[in-house]
Amino acid sequence: MPSRSNTEDDGLDECLVPLDGEERMVTDNELRAHLVGTLPVSASLVAVYNSRHSASLLGL
Known part of the structure; x- marks a missing residue:
């Protein structure tokens, strides 16, 4: 999804999508x-x- 915090190099936040x-x-x-x-x-x-x-998912 598009990053809302501008912390991602690719401009996208990784996320988990529940059922x-x-x-x-x-x-x-x-x-x-x-x-x-x-x-x-x-x-x-x-x-x-x-x-x-x-x-990655936790940005470590």
Whole structure:
């Protein structure tokens, strides 16, 4: 989807689209903020996802 925050080199945000509709999409920036941004300094996160059409999802 077109990037709303201008943080993407290609101008597009990666996103997850749930089965109940595109209006409930979760962007990579939202995932990063909630999953990575809230981790304590010494914590680790393991994220497993299928990124067939994108090289990344959390922008790491």
